[in-house]
Amino acid sequence: MQVRTSLPIEREPCVLALGNFDGVHLGHRRLLEHGLEQAERLGVGLDVLVFEPHPLKVLFPERGIKLLSTTQERLHYMEEIGVRTVYHLPFNMEMANTSPEQFVEKILIPLGVIHVVVGFNYSFGAQGKGNPELIQALGQKHGFGVSVLQAQTMGGRVISSSSIRKALLQGDIQSASSLLGRLPCLRGIVVHGEERGRQLGYPTANILTSEDYLIPKRGVYAVWSLIDGTRVLGMMNIGMKPTFHEMYDTVVEVHFIDFDGDLYGREITVMIVERLRDERKFNGVNELLAQLEKDCSNAKGVLELCNFTKL
Structure with a gap:
């Protein structure tokens, strides 16, 4: 698996998974597995785009968000799943102020996307104005497909990084393990x-x-x-x-x-x-x-x- 910190010089056709993937929990794994299915169908590789540092650390530093995994751990889990390339792009205020349309035109298109995979609550662009519906519309405009995965649940509970953080802060290792899919x-x-x-x-x-x-x-x-x-x-x-x-x-x-x-x-x-x-x-x-x-x-x-x- 390759790790890159900048956009490629030449477009490389790919299915691209978007998200933060903190913890690479069972919900993330299902999204990435769906991305692999689409990549195999289209005959290309599955790539992932993540921002460093976590956008919430730049946008809301007062929250002091704590993470479930290090960059090294995330890469390890993604490689296990079968990701071809991970793009680690810097997140700063310039990126935070990029409009949803600019995000697609200046980042996704140069990456060579032919299909994008996102979660039901994915947001992008300035002030989080971009949502799954908008990226689907932009996909139609620019000629790439979009898959939106609905919330993954376990026992009626949504699998999310925030719910795992809550479980760990309560000392509930059993719940955290169940949602992560590992210890x-x-x-x-x-x-x-x-x-x-x-x-x-x-x-x-x-x-x-x-x-x-x-x-x-x-x-x-x-x-x-x-x-x-x-x-x-x-x-x-x-x-x-x-x-x-x-x-x-x-x-x-x-x-x-x-x-x-x-x-x-x-x-x-x-x-x-x-x-x-x-x-x-x-x-x-x-x-x-x-x-x-x-x-x-x-x-x-x-x-x-x-x-x-x-x-």
């Missing part, structure tokens, strides 16, 4: 922390994630990761260490069970299986150690029953 994950670099866990006999990998990444609700979770090709089970704490600090930044730290190795400076991906309990303040180290032993046992029990999926 939610956290990816980051292992950095040095206070090393208090090591002193207590529960060494942890402190994970520094991107500031744009959504961090689930504070608490303790059963997790697993692939480290040097080996599946390693663990328990993760997301919290502010209230037993030792009155005020502390939220940190993500993972104790890998039956693992001994140096992870500092490495990027790891942690797959979140289940939330075990809330974060709470303990009355001293001994009470904390007793709870950590219970957490470790509970995490093992959950993970032994887990139907592990690939990263």
